[in-house]
Amino acid sequence: MRILLIEDDPLLGQGIQLNLQQRGYRVDWVEAGEPGVSAVLDLRPDLLILDLNLPDIDGLEVLRRIRREVELPVLILTARDSISHRVEGLDNGADDYLVKPxxxxxxxxxxxxxxxxxxxxxxxxxxxxxxxxxxxARQVTLQGELVSLGRREYDLLMYLLESAGRVLTRRQIEAQLYEDDLESNALEVHVHNLRKKFGKNLVKTVRGVGYFVES
Structure with a gap:
C-alpha cells in the first residue's frame, strides 16, 4: 500500500514515515501543500495523510483541490480539535480525522x-x-465448507489476511485484538487453532518477531 504524507513538522513527518515503513507501508512525504497536490496527481497513492496547518496553503484547500481531481481515502492529522474544525474537514471530503498528539x-x-x-x-x-x-455475517468457509471460529479466532484471521505479506509483531496483534484480560498464551492458542482448522502452513512464524500469512 502506497501512502502520501503531507506534514510540515520535520520530526513528526520523519517519525510517521519511518514507523509506517517499518510496518510494511510505502510512504512518500512532502512538507507543504502545493508540492503535496502535485505529488497526489503524480504518484496516485492509495491513501493520503494530510496535516491542516501547512506553511503555504491551508490543508483544507489542499483537500478541495485533490477532491476535484482524484478519489482516494484521506485521513486528516491536526491540532485543531474543536468539533467545528472536525465537521469542516469531513464536509470538505476527509474520510477520517485524528487529533494530535x-x-x-x-x-x-x-x-x-x-x-x-x-x-x-x-x-x-x-x-x-x-x-x-x-x-x-462473519462466516468463513474453506473450500466451500463452513468453518466454525470463535470471535478472537475470526478477528485474528481477518487481521492476518488484511496484512498478508507483512509480519505482525505480537505487540501489534495483542494491541489490535485483545483486552487487558489477555492470558499469556492466548495468542499462541488462537494461532494453533487457525492452523488446525485451515492447515498448518496458513500462519507462518518469524521466531522472536511475530506471525504472518503469505501474500
Missing part, C-alpha cells in the same frame, strides 16, 4: 479501516486462496 498504533488502525472501506470489504466477500469470508 496521537498513538502510532491508532494511526495504523485508522489506515487499515480506511483501506478496508476503500476496498469495499465491509460489504463484500473477502477471499484468500480457498478461504472465503462473508464479513457482514
Amino acid at each position: 496521537f498513538d502510532l498504533d491508532e494511526l495504523e488502525a485508522r489506515i487499515r479501516a480506511l483501506q478496508r472501506r476503500a476496498a469495499g470489504r465491509s460489504q463484500a466477500l473477502l477471499t484468500y486462496r480457498d478461504i472465503s469470508i462473508d464479513t457482514q
Whole structure:
C-alpha cells in the first residue's frame, strides 16, 4: 500500500514515515501543500495523510483541490480539535480525522479501516486462496465448507489476511485484538487453532518477531 504524507513538522513527518515503513507501508512525504497536490496527481497513492496547518496553503484547500481531481481515502492529522474544525474537514471530503498528539498504533488502525472501506470489504466477500469470508455475517468457509471460529479466532484471521505479506509483531496483534484480560498464551492458542482448522502452513512464524500469512 502506497501512502502520501503531507506534514510540515520535520520530526513528526520523519517519525510517521519511518514507523509506517517499518510496518510494511510505502510512504512518500512532502512538507507543504502545493508540492503535496502535485505529488497526489503524480504518484496516485492509495491513501493520503494530510496535516491542516501547512506553511503555504491551508490543508483544507489542499483537500478541495485533490477532491476535484482524484478519489482516494484521506485521513486528516491536526491540532485543531474543536468539533467545528472536525465537521469542516469531513464536509470538505476527509474520510477520517485524528487529533494530535496521537498513538502510532491508532494511526495504523485508522489506515487499515480506511483501506478496508476503500476496498469495499465491509460489504463484500473477502477471499484468500480457498478461504472465503462473508464479513457482514462473519462466516468463513474453506473450500466451500463452513468453518466454525470463535470471535478472537475470526478477528485474528481477518487481521492476518488484511496484512498478508507483512509480519505482525505480537505487540501489534495483542494491541489490535485483545483486552487487558489477555492470558499469556492466548495468542499462541488462537494461532494453533487457525492452523488446525485451515492447515498448518496458513500462519507462518518469524521466531522472536511475530506471525504472518503469505501474500
